[in-house]
Amino acid sequence: MTVYYTKEHEWLRVEGDVAVVGITAHAAEELGELVFVEAKDEGTEVAQGDSAAVVESVKAASDIYAPVSGTVVGFNAALSDDPSLVNRDPEAEGWILKLRIADAGQLAALLDADAYAALIA
Amino acid sequence: MSDSLQRTPLYDLHLSLGGRMVPFAGYEMPVQYRAGVMAEHQHTRNAAGLFDVSHMGQAHLHARSGRVEDAALALERLVPADILSLKTGRQRYTQLTDGKGGILDDLMVSRLGDTLILVVNAACKDADLAHIAAALGEDCIVEPLPDRALIAVQGPQAGAVLARLAPSSADMRFMDVAEFEVAGVPCVASRSGYTGEDGFELGMAADGAVRVAEALLAEPEVAPAGLGARDSLRLEAGLCLYGSDIDRGTTPVEGALEWSIQKSRRTGGARAGGFPGADIILEQIADGVSRRRIGIAVEGRAPVRGGARLFADDAGTKPVGHVTSGAFGPTFGGPVAMGYVETAFAATGTPLFAELRGRYLPATVAALPFVAPGFKR
Numbered sequence A: 001m002t003v004y005y006t007k008e009h010e011w012l013r014v015e016g017d018v019a020v021v022g023i024t025a026h027a028a029e030e031l032g033e034l035v036f037v038e039a040k041d042e043g044t045e046v047a048q049g050d051s052a053a054v055v056e057s058v059k060a061a062s063d064i065y066a067p068v069s070g071t072v073v074g075f076n077a078a079l080s081d082d083p084s085l086v087n088r089d090p091e092a093e094g095w096i097l098k099l100r101i102a103d104a105g106q107l108a109a110l111l112d113a114d115a116y117a118a119l120i121a
Numbered sequence B: 001m002s003d004s005l006q007r008t009p010l011y012d013l014h015l016s017l018g019g020r021m022v023p024f025a026g027y028e029m030p031v032q033y034r035a036g037v038m039a040e041h042q043h044t045r046n047a048a049g050l051f052d053v054s055h056m057g058q059a060h061l062h063a064r065s066g067r068v069e070d071a072a073l074a075l076e077r078l079v080p081a082d083i084l085s086l087k088t089g090r091q092r093y094t095q096l097t098d099g100k101g102g103i104l105d106d107l108m109v110s111r112l113g114d115t116l117i118l119v120v121n122a123a124c125k126d127a128d129l130a131h132i133a134a135a136l137g138e139d140c141i142v143e144p145l146p147d148r149a150l151i152a153v154q155g156p157q158a159g160a161v162l163a164r165l166a167p168s169s170a171d172m173r174f175m176d177v178a179e180f181e182v183a184g185v186p187c188v189a190s191r192s193g194y195t196g197e198d199g200f201e202l203g204m205a206a207d208g209a210v211r212v213a214e215a216l217l218a219e220p221e222v223a224p225a226g227l228g229a230r231d232s233l234r235l236e237a238g239l240c241l242y243g244s245d246i247d248r249g250t251t252p253v254e255g256a257l258e259w260s261i262q263k264s265r266r267t268g269g270a271r272a273g274g275f276p277g278a279d280i281i282l283e284q285i286a287d288g289v290s291r292r293r294i295g296i297a298v299e300g301r302a303p304v305r306g307g308a309r310l311f312a313d314d315a316g317t318k319p320v321g322h323v324t325s326g327a328f329g330p331t332f333g334g335p336v337a338m339g340y341v342e343t344a345f346a347a348t349g350t351p352l353f354a355e356l357r358g359r360y361l362p363a364t365v366a367a368l369p370f371v372a373p374g375f376k377r
Helices: A025-031 A105-109 A115-121 B011-016 B037-046 B068-075 B120-138 B159-163 B167-171 B206-217 B227-237 B278-287
Strands: A002-005 A010-015 A018-025 A033-039 A051-057 A061-065 A070-075 A098-099 B022-023 B027-033 B048-052 B057-063 B090-097 B103-112 B114-121 B139-144 B148-154 B178-183 B186-188 B201-204 B222-224 B289-296 B307-310 B319-329 B336-344 B351-356 B357-365
Touching: A002 A033, A002 B139, A002 B336, A010 B103, A018 A051, A018 A070, A033 B027, A051 A098, A051 B037, A061 B048, A098 A105, B011 B120, B022 B289, B027 B037, B027 B227, B037 B048, B037 B222, B037 B227, B048 B206, B048 B227, B057 B103, B057 B120, B057 B357, B068 B114, B068 B139, B068 B178, B090 B120, B103 B120, B103 B186, B114 B201, B120 B139, B139 B167, B139 B278, B139 B351, B148 B206, B159 B201, B159 B206, B167 B178, B178 B206, B201 B206, B227 B319, B227 B336, B289 B319, B289 B351, B336 B357
Parallel strands: B048 B222
Antiparallel strands: A002 A010, A010 A018, A018 A098, A033 A051, A051 A061, A070 A098, B022 B027, B048 B148, B057 B114, B057 B139, B090 B103, B103 B114, B148 B201, B178 B186, B186 B201, B289 B336, B289 B357, B307 B319, B307 B351, B319 B336, B351 B357
């Protein structure tokens, strides 16, 4: 199981041909307590860099961009009632959406944990 | 951050409290502290929040004659409120209007003895004071007070806190103004604010601001609160943010602020009109307006932000207005917004649809404020 990161402060965990996507602890800290999270409907095809989900704090909305191209195949329903789960456990229970990966070749250009740690240092 | 940004006297204190500084109206201001926007909002509603509002513009207005009544009458040439009847020790909300009835800024006017004290928005302060000086210079002297700080302490426990530090504050009621010392620093206090809660705004010399803030923060009920909480608090309280909810393109009547225009300044009053745009504004009071500022409660949990369009139908074919500010209301427990709609759609309870990311969310025109005020009347 490999975890990748993006410069836009997302993480994705590859499970077979599906990527579980969320925001990093650093991003969750910067955004502050979330009050609303939603993802594109299941079945929606998104290209790498397209908005795939939205997270909202009291003050502002922020797009979550698809780290790789794919099809939305899941949303973390727990966030509908408790969006602040993202703040409490951003890189595990607070995952946001699942994408069926269209082009696994895009993964190679993403950051690994060390490169991401260096980015936010 | 840009070198051109100014800092308030509390800048170092903000940093020491973990304030996250952002540019706002030419100042580096804390948008939040360690607790975060949500917690700072709730703490202000439940106990007391301390806000640095030193970026706002403060000024004194004196009549050249020395008579405060002359300064009041002069100011009435620029604002639609009754300033002449403002008693010493009282404060009133009003607007500077332009010739088309648009709002140049909104402001608080206080009378303390022979002085009128003005508090205006930070982003407008230079233009406001130049406008006032140009219009009233023959009769009045406008004295900007750039070396004064302003600290707001707001919330249901604010009265008890300040009564401990300045016992005479306990006698004040909503919109009263008085002078007393806090932690040995002379303050000009008003029992008002911009959160919908009971509370005070304390003006003092810049070099005393840290002492006052630290004395307040040392009280167990008080925690610092930033601009983020200030925005969600004022939105729940139904209070306008200048530049978003009101501006030169809106009149006080369109903005549902005619409650701030007293009878004496209206048609048939003792000093009817006489302010810029009076013909338009008084006609609007008599005959109505084509659009009105309203509160909007949106179903579900998704916040609808400023700029979102409002429709009469769920297919987005009949536009009736737009949102001017919106956020999640932590105390309301759902999304809250303000905006303008055609008057036919402005009645409380009218169903609307708010556009959000290509969808049309059911919403309802809501009475303002969203949260009952806690003022000490």
